[in-house]
Amino acid sequence: MIIANAWELRYSVIKTIELYAPAVTGKEEGVLTKITLSIAYPGSGKVFFTAQPLTELDTQATARVAALVASNIAGYNFYKYDYFVSMESPSMIVGGPSAGAIMTIGFLALFLNKTIYDNVTMTGMINPDGTIGPVGGLKEKLEAVAQKGFKVFLIPFGQRIVLVQNVTVKHYPWGYEKRVNYYQLDLVEYGEKLGVKVIEVASIREAFKYFTGYDITPKEMKEITLPKEFIDSLINQAEIFIRYSEEYVNKTLNLSQNLSPLFRGTVEDTISEILDDIKNARYYMENSKYVLAVNTAFNTFLNSLNIYWIVRIAINNADINTLVDIVNKTISNLSKNLTTVMLLCGNVVSLIDFEIMVASRIRYVDAQYSFMKAVDEVKNGAILDAIRDLTYAYCRAYSSYYWSTLVNKIESNTYVDLDIAFKAALLFYGVADNIVSYAYTLAKDLGTESSSLNYALEYMEKVETAYEQNDTLAMIGESLYAAAYATIAIHELFGYDRAEVITNLAKKIADETRIIIGLLSELNVSTLLPIYYYIYGIQSIDVEDYHTTLSSLIMSLLQAELSKLLVLLSGSELNKTYTTYTTITPSNVYPSTTPTKTPPASNTTETMISKEETQTYWYLAIIATAIICLLVGYQIGSIKKKP
Numbered sequence: 001m002i003i004a005n006a007w008e009l010r011y012s013v014i015k016t017i018e019l020y021a022p023a024v025t026g027k028e029e030g031v032l033t034k035i036t037l038s039i040a041y042p043g044s045g046k047v048f049f050t051a052q053p054l055t056e057l058d059t060q061a062t063a064r065v066a067a068l069v070a071s072n073i074a075g076y077n078f079y080k081y082d083y084f085v086s087m088e089s090p091s092m093i094v095g096g097p098s099a100g101a102i103m104t105i106g107f108l109a110l111f112l113n114k115t116i117y118d119n120v121t122m123t124g125m126i127n128p129d130g131t132i133g134p135v136g137g138l139k140e141k142l143e144a145v146a147q148k149g150f151k152v153f154l155i156p157f158g159q160r161i162v163l164v165q166n167v168t169v170k171h172y173p174w175g176y177e178k179r180v181n182y183y184q185l186d187l188v189e190y191g192e193k194l195g196v197k198v199i200e201v202a203s204i205r206e207a208f209k210y211f212t213g214y215d216i217t218p219k220e221m222k223e224i225t226l227p228k229e230f231i232d233s234l235i236n237q238a239e240i241f242i243r244y245s246e247e248y249v250n251k252t253l254n255l256s257q258n259l260s261p262l263f264r265g266t267v268e269d270t271i272s273e274i275l276d277d278i279k280n281a282r283y284y285m286e287n288s289k290y291v292l293a294v295n296t297a298f299n300t301f302l303n304s305l306n307i308y309w310i311v312r313i314a315i316n317n318a319d320i321n322t323l324v325d326i327v328n329k330t331i332s333n334l335s336k337n338l339t340t341v342m343l344l345c346g347n348v349v350s351l352i353d354f355e356i357m358v359a360s361r362i363r364y365v366d367a368q369y370s371f372m373k374a375v376d377e378v379k380n381g382a383i384l385d386a387i388r389d390l391t392y393a394y395c396r397a398y399s400s401y402y403w404s405t406l407v408n409k410i411e412s413n414t415y416v417d418l419d420i421a422f423k424a425a426l427l428f429y430g431v432a433d434n435i436v437s438y439a440y441t442l443a444k445d446l447g448t449e450s451s452s453l454n455y456a457l458e459y460m461e462k463v464e465t466a467y468e469q470n471d472t473l474a475m476i477g478e479s480l481y482a483a484a485y486a487t488i489a490i491h492e493l494f495g496y497d498r499a500e501v502i503t504n505l506a507k508k509i510a511d512e513t514r515i516i517i518g519l520l521s522e523l524n525v526s527t528l529l530p531i532y533y534y535i536y537g538i539q540s541i542d543v544e545d546y547h548t549t550l551s552s553l554i555m556s557l558l559q560a561e562l563s564k565l566l567v568l569l570s571g572s573e574l575n576k577t578y579t580t581y582t583t584i585t586p587s588n589v590y591p592s593t594t595p596t597k598t599p600p601a602s603n604t605t606e607t608m609i610s611k612e613e614t615q616t617y618w619y620l621a622i623i624a625t626a627i628i629c630l631l632v633g634y635q636i637g638s639i640k641k642k643p
Contacts, residue, residue, distance in 0.1 A: 011040040011082070015110045020148070021099040022123050022141035023089055030137070030144025032121075033089040035099060037106040039067075043082030051087040059087070061438045062100040066126050068434070070107030073130065073204060073216070083107065097442065098135035100126030101154075104204050105211050114212040121145055122154035122207060128435050128487050129509050129554055130204050132156045138187055139164050146194035153191060154210055157202035157504055160187050203508040224517055226291075226531055227410050234290040237402055241297035242278055248304035249274060255308075258315045270307050274300050284539075291532060292539040295548075298399065306391040313387065320378055320386060327374070327394045331367050334397045338364060341404050347419055350412035351563055354421070355529040356403055358562075362477030363400035365462060367393045412526040416566045418472070424565050425472045428479040428558075429463055432486070436460050439486040442493055450492045456485035480558045487554050488547075502546040509553040510538065516560040525567055530560035 016038040023033045047064045063085040071078040085103065101124035109116055123141050125133035134156045145153045164185045170177045191198035201207040209215045226234075249271055256267045277300045284293035312318040338360060345353065374389035436456045443453055459482035466474035491505070513534050520527050537552035 011042070013041040015039055016084075017106050017110055017116065019102055019106050019116065020121055020150075021102045022121060022144050022153075023098065024137035024140045025090070028137070028140060030140035030142070030147075031090045032144055032148050033087055033099065035103060035106065036084075036086040036088075037103060037110065038084035039107060039110050040082045040084065042080060045079035045081070047083045047085065049085045049087075051089070059097065059099070061441050062097040062126065063103055064434065065128055065438055066100050066103035067107055069126055069128065069130050069204060070104045070111060074108055074111035076111055097125040097133075098123050098137075100124070101132045101156075101204065101207065105207060108204065108208060109212060114214055116211050117152075117213070119149070119151040120154070120211050121150050121152075122201070122211075124154070124156040124201075124207075126204070127490055128438070128483075129557070130512055131202055131505055131508055132204065132207065133490065134159055138162050139185060139190070142187060142191055142194065142196060142198065146191070146196045150196060152197050152199065152210060154199050154201045154207050155187060157200045160198070160200055161185070162187060202504050203511075205511070206508070222518070222521055224514065224531055224534055226535065227528070229410055230406070230528065230532075231290055233406060233409070234294045235285065238281060238285060238290065238294040238297040241294070241301040242281055245274065245278055245297070245300035245304040248301075248308040252304070252308045252311050255311045255315060255317060259311065263314065267307060267311060270303070274304050274307070277303070289539045289542075291536040292543070295536065298395070301398075302391060302395045305395065306388060309387050309391060310384070313383065320383055323387065323390050324375065324378060327371055327390050327397070330394055330397050331364075331371055334364055334367070334401055337401060338404055341407055345407065348415055348417055350526070351414040351416050351566060352410050352412040352526055352528045353407050354416045354418075354566060355527065355559065355563065356406050356410075358473050358477045358480075359529060360400045360403035360407075361471075361473035362481065363396050363403065365466070365471075365474045365478065367397040367400060369393075369462065370396065410528060414525050414527075414567055421476070421566065422472045424562065425467075425475040425479070427565065428476055428483070428562065429467065432460065432463065432479040432482040435483045436486040439489045439493070442490060446493055448493055450489040452485045452492055453489035456482050456489055459485060476562065480555065480562065483558055484551060484554045488551055491550065502550070503541065506537070506541055506546060506549045506553060509550065509557070510534070513537070513553050513556045513560070516557060516564070520560060520564060523567075525563065527560065527563045530556045530563060532556075533559060 016036060019035045019037070020032045021035055023031050025031055047060075047067055049060045049063050051059070063083070067081075067083040068078050071081065087099070102122050104126045105122070106116070108114075123135050123138065125135055127133050138155055138159060139162060142153055162185050163182045166181050166183055168179045168181075170179075188198045199210060201210070205216050252267065252271060256264050259267065277296055281293050281296040281300060284290070284296060309318070309323055313320060313323075341357070341360075345357070349357070370389045370393035374386045374393060377383075377386035377389065436453075439450075439453050439456065443450055459478050462478040463475055463482060466472075466478055513530075517527075517530050517534060520530070533552045533556035537549045537556060540546070540549040540552060
């Protein structure tokens, strides 16, 4: 009782809700787990978790991600509240992330003061980008849901058809024979037999209307376009990349005559692929897909230089130390250039220039990192690996220089104070660390690996180095990449490899991206990179490059949140109130039933948000949405690079 009173004295507002989520026991039987969620104000972003009888670490990590995503969608600052999660289950061990989505729904309902229908439940993992990830045991969970009287069961998109194990046993006088086979089960049809409507959902926004009857619809947004001067620069840069690529291709073909026939054939095959990419880049240019064009052209530049350097080494036209010297001088000159740009800019820069400086800085750091790897590979005699990393370092440095030339070239009406940008760097550092840790926990639990997770961990190392060196720009940029790669890893771990699933997932992330970009536009905030990555993601859908689509859209979200945060930390006035939602109206989501409503219990006041919080709405909305995150595709090695 004393402890309870202490908590009550600490918080001015506490709201609580109870939900029931299906789970599977160790005996492969479905059960319902009681989940009690609370949000308390004022707090500091702490998530308190308890479970009876036991819990696993990934469940606790899931609770934190659920709170982050819910606060993001609701438009509140995650760090202004504390969160409480209590799970009670008949199972001996509560584990896995399958309750993440329903936790998010519960937290979101508390933030928005919406009631939950008592005949609806769901299963699904919550991804940091607000999408719902796949889970197991769906047949058993559906049976448990039906037994407890639920009428609507939401499952992750793409999991309507599941494989179910069927065991048959034949007994004989001398023993028995056991056979195991699998059959496909349509959960929607099976649910109809059990009296439950099974619905696939891909995102929290989509699921929320089935739980509350409210459709959270974004405002109509203006067309998302890039500044003309930036488009002109993309066109010019794409043409330069194509010209360089063609020059390297011609030089390589001439030098390849000195190769053995077998090696020459391999080189010619590579050249053929590069020429195809050059054609694609030109096609995209002709069809006004300039972002896609410049990134495709960059890949031709990278690959053509790589094969050119390989052939030079192979015929003794150059030695590896010559290439090391070339890249070293390039990076050294770039460093001087970036220092000059920083000095010319001063402490107060436009928001667009700040975004550009971050983009340039991270490419410089990546160039340095790849160069150092190449040096070690030369020492160890791994020449082909060294050439690959030297090539990437050189091209990444070139890309860094390109971005630096855009400073002071694009008009902006919003400004950032560099002296306070370190606060933003620390916040994004924390967000990235949380997502990477979450992905790492999931990978460990599943016993699988992800190349994207490895890159995320690599970027986190760069973040720590940048922190030690007090490099604010690199700290922010590397944190963005770490968060994006970790989010991609989460999707990879659960095998999103079907085109229709990936396409739907991309559309849901695109919707979230448009909301944030629209927010900045409504506030008359000039921004560049969020739009750049958004358009890149949308254009990649058309060419069925789903990996790039997801990664670019997540980077767009992260960049948009960075821009919004910097505006507010710099003390700029936001001269109009804006909400990410239009009028929220009830919708008839169950034609055959009329769900009853069970209002969430409240420990204290009925009103969740005070007048002071309303007045500081934008300050409360700035941090947590950075959690939403899928990769920009700057992977080193076999995966394509982007400028």
